[in-house]
Amino acid sequence: MDPAEVELLAETLRKTMTTVASGPALDAALVELGWPELLAEYPEVAVPTVFRLLGETGAHASVLTDVTGAVPLPYAGGRWVVWERGDTAPATGLDEELPLRPVPTGTPLPVAAGRRAVGWWLVGTGRAMLTLARGHVLDRVQFGRPLASFQAVRHRLAETLVALEGAEATLAVAEDGLGSLLAKAAAGQAALTAARHCQQVLGGIGFTAEHPLHRHVRRAVVLDGLLGSTRELTRQAGAMLREEGAAPRLVQL
Numbered sequence: 001m002d003p004a005e006v007e008l009l010a011e012t013l014r015k016t017m018t019t020v021a022s023g024p025a026l027d028a029a030l031v032e033l034g035w036p037e038l039l040a041e042y043p044e045v046a047v048p049t050v051f052r053l054l055g056e057t058g059a060h061a062s063v064l065t066d067v068t069g070a071v072p073l074p075y076a077g078g079r080w081v082v083w084e085r086g087d088t089a090p091a092t093g094l095d096e097e098l099p100l101r102p103v104p105t106g107t108p109l110p111v112a113a114g115r116r117a118v119g120w121w122l123v124g125t126g127r128a129m130l131t132l133a134r135g136h137v138l139d140r141v142q143f144g145r146p147l148a149s150f151q152a153v154r155h156r157l158a159e160t161l162v163a164l165e166g167a168e169a170t171l172a173v174a175e176d177g178l179g180s181l182l183a184k185a186a187a188g189q190a191a192l193t194a195a196r197h198c199q200q201v202l203g204g205i206g207f208t209a210e211h212p213l214h215r216h217v218r219r220a221v222v223l224d225g226l227l228g229s230t231r232e233l234t235r236q237a238g239a240m241l242r243e244e245g246a247a248p249r250l251v252q253l
Contacts (some may be wrong), residue, residue: 001045009038010049017059022097026061029083047113047169048120056123056131058215060098068114070216072106076225076232080106095222097215112180115227119171119180119187122223126164126187126194129216129219133157133198136205156197161192178240178248181233188230191220 012033015231020029024134030050038046047138050063062085080188082097118191134157137148149155167190174183195217206213224230241247 001042006045006049010053013050013053014057017053017057020231022060024058024085030061030063033151035063036066047117051117051120052124053119056128058089058219059094059129064114064117065115068111072103073114073227074106074111076229095218098222111227112177115180115184116171116174118223118226119167121182122187122191123164123167123171124218124219125216125223126160126191129198129213130157131195132213133201136202142172153201156201160194160197163193164191178237181237184227185230185233186225192224192230195220
């Protein structure tokens, strides 16, 4: 697909995700748009585009099961969950909007593709929070000066942007198991950095239920735990490298 086609696809998907209710309705809309065929023919375009936009719009659909299969998935803390397709999301204590159901145990399986997909979702969620914070500081005036003019505010938003850009670059080149593991960890760290800094920049309004930030913060925390949290994956990568006694080349420069 050429860049113009990708841009048109992204705009169509964004409009769909912002106008169609999340869950089964969005699942059906994405199928109608050709998501299964897109995933089969152009996974390198389909996964980054769809999952990043889910994060940016705050929508959710059962597309992760199309990437990983409808199997139990590891979650932070040694737990396992399954993503259920259906009209209602079970109460799991994780995210009342996401249809994640805890299960007793699961079988280890290759999760590289799923980690890349969730990584893009985390990056999109981080960018949504950054957009909210940026809009706030551009509109708000404090002590007679635009809030965006304060250096401390600019530094927090700049650090957030750097973290998100770095995570995207890592995801773009991830191919094997270790690369996907590190990319998911980088994306989780970037999203959590965005949550921390954007909450600080938004101040009290960011804590209110009326402001959309809290939904993105909750989504970032839940997605970070799915398929291994940032902390767990970082430790796992360190253990792998220590066992091998060498660090492999992850990107051909």
